[in-house]
Amino acid sequence: MTTNEWIKTNTYHRSDFEDLQTLVNEKEKRGLTISLCIPTLNEAKTIGKEVVIFKSELMNRFPLLDEFAVIDSGSEDNTLEIASSFGADTYLASEILPNLDEKRGKGENLWKAIYQLKGDIIVYIDADIKNIHPRFVYGLIGPLIYRDEVKYVKAFYDRPLAFSEGVRPSGGGRVTEILTRPLFSLFFPELAAIIQPLSGEYAVRREVLERISFPIGYGVETSHLLDVYHELGMSAFAQTDLDQRVHRNQETRSLGKMSFGILQTFLNRMKTYGLMNDMPDINTVLHQFQVRENQFEMVDQNIIEYERPPMITIPEYREKFSRDEKSQNTGKNKEK
Template sequence: MVPFLVRRGCQKVPYLFTKLYAPMISVIIPVLNEGATIRQVIKTIRKTARTIEIIVVDDNSTDNTVEEAMKEKVRVITSSQRGKGISMREGMMAAKHDIIMYVDGDILTYPDNLAELLTDPIVNDEADFTKSYFERQAGRVTQLVAKPLLSILFPELAGFNQPLSGMIAARKSFLQKVHFENDYGVDIGLLIDMHLLQARISEVNIGRLENAMQTWEQLSKMSREVSRTILRKAESIPQQNLETLGNINIIREQMEFSILESIDKLQKMVIFNLDETVFTQNYTYLAAVAFGQEEALCQVLEHYPDPVSILKRSAALFQGRNLAELLEVADEIPVTPDIRHVIRELKRRGYVCGFITDGFECVANHMKNKLGADFAFANRLHLIHSVATGEITIPEYFMPVKGNMPQYDKSHILKYIAEKYHIAPQNVIYVGNGESDTALLRDAGVGVAYHPQFVDAETMADKIIEDICMAPLLDIAQASPQRQGNKWPSKRQVRNIGIGSLAVVATAGLLYLAARQIRKAIRPDDDELPALKPG
């Protein structure tokens, strides 16, 4: 029996030969806890007419993902360490074919011809790398971070509809030359690397997809990692002028602010003074000691009375110090023993939690991520190539205009939050204890003085925590007035709650006493530290 003929170009060739010589595709599916969807994704991918192998790369799932994937008789490998980028790279290394296609394992609405859509441009020698786009509401990270940054740093890529899409295909020879980021930056990083390799790039429409909406915490993390990847990839291009760098900072800030504006949880907020209620010792002083600038810092504090001068001259002491050194100091400072638990519990109850500090934004953001907080308000220490220049920018939320002149006022943050995010001060719990905290303790809905160091701070506060732990704060973190139709407790009620809460803390007697001894051992007496201002 003669095999029937099919047309290839202007010639008719036997179908069996086209099957024999047709390009074969390796389909790689990185997965993490996608047992509920992986089988359906595999079944959809198999509907293609192309010859394919399917490799599921498990990112050390803790559910039944591997078991479910193996039911479909596909190859399953386990990633050497957790992270999508590593899974993608190791899947590529395991692939047997020269055209590689990546798809996510949690989308149930792929078209049946997804393989053809993604790989046709490569099979037809029209492209070396294909990037998908699909019908959906534009992602906030794409619109507010990726596209604006690309328009500045890689304008040739700014026209892509969805530069963060993870459904892609490429020639293996190109994938072997790129770097796979191991976070949310992996997809934009591949696009930029392919561009820098001068690969032919095609964007293809794969229809309409439905996937789970990410939480705003995930969006915030994605924003940071996507922007970091784009900026790192741009290091090979000529140094941008100051205006461009300023625009980049604005773009990154807009994403953070936009996320905060968009979440319903912002009806309730807790702000901690990072320097006074989270750190158990003063960061600026310890950093000065670590870098041999203790005497210089003391002279600054002695000779300059105004906060702005102190901030600027203190920042100058850290010129030449790199980010790793600055963060190492922060990591060495013990924090309030139960602060992670308290923040986690507050967030579970629907509160947005963040830090405020007169210190540096890079340190505040590091502690925010380390302790699971949501935001940080701080002064920006200028870094070039991750090295401090000694200059600092004081943001507008600390510099309100009074009369005709801007003046440093940390308490302005409540008005800023009210105007920017429409959160009334009465829906904010503020936790502080320093001299500059008095106005914030007075004006917030609930002011909590944690180990108050000044009489005014104690007088203005609604609640006082003398305990080493922050657990008593949870007693007043009740549902927001808007949600429950109730009101914040009165100042008298709050004080009573605070006193009663000490009995709860006392039940952990041995732990409490041990923690107190540890604190005494690691924290010098207050009179041994210079009085840092603003504080």
């Protein structure tokens, strides 16, 4: 399948799935269960709205979701209290699998959701979306409900505020267009067809999630794409246009940190796949600059992309989900 063919057959618009009753019927016919995870850290302004919308629209009115949980990294702004007051199941990431050493990061929350939630499909939605709407969930679930071969569905957002006609550019944010897509184009050109590889909204089958490792920081989305592609190829992916997403803009310096984490993950994967055997050990300190009283000074930050191993390798998980010990051997990525 060519990249253009893949785009044609595996790219959807959320309106393809907006008949929610039909979607619920199909989900029930196929005996699927679906869980939603919202990872949070200080999201008091938006979390109440997300909980109300998803619980009301996708659990009460149209029972597309079987459960959903807010998994928090230690917010100090009442995020969990607000989520709980509107009826969400709330967890501190550190309280899930408490025997493991404690790590903090969005990827940690996503990884622990695999243990905590029961669904055959897990949907991840970032908590900082200002214009939250049920489409953020049903648009991602749709391809997984209708097509067994699809394992991983990624969101993208393509709704210009004003446009006349003809050809117009489309794609992701600054980090995607400056770092991720050029890297994919160089080494994994097929993956460049994922329009927004870094979007924080995606839905994945458990059978895939439990077998991939999770960087706990900035590299989690990149590593997912690389590992799923490495194991299953492009046919496992689909992507859905969810229209517009309104969220906080990040400063360039923050994007630098994000890029540094993503690049670490990428290079580590290259090494793991045997594509860059002579690569020296990489540095984990990012150097940035600031000016104080007309003097330039370097600001160093140690960014280590620690990775959690595939969940299938965790004994508590195998016990909870009745996986035998042999099954973990098919998990290709071991703890780094």
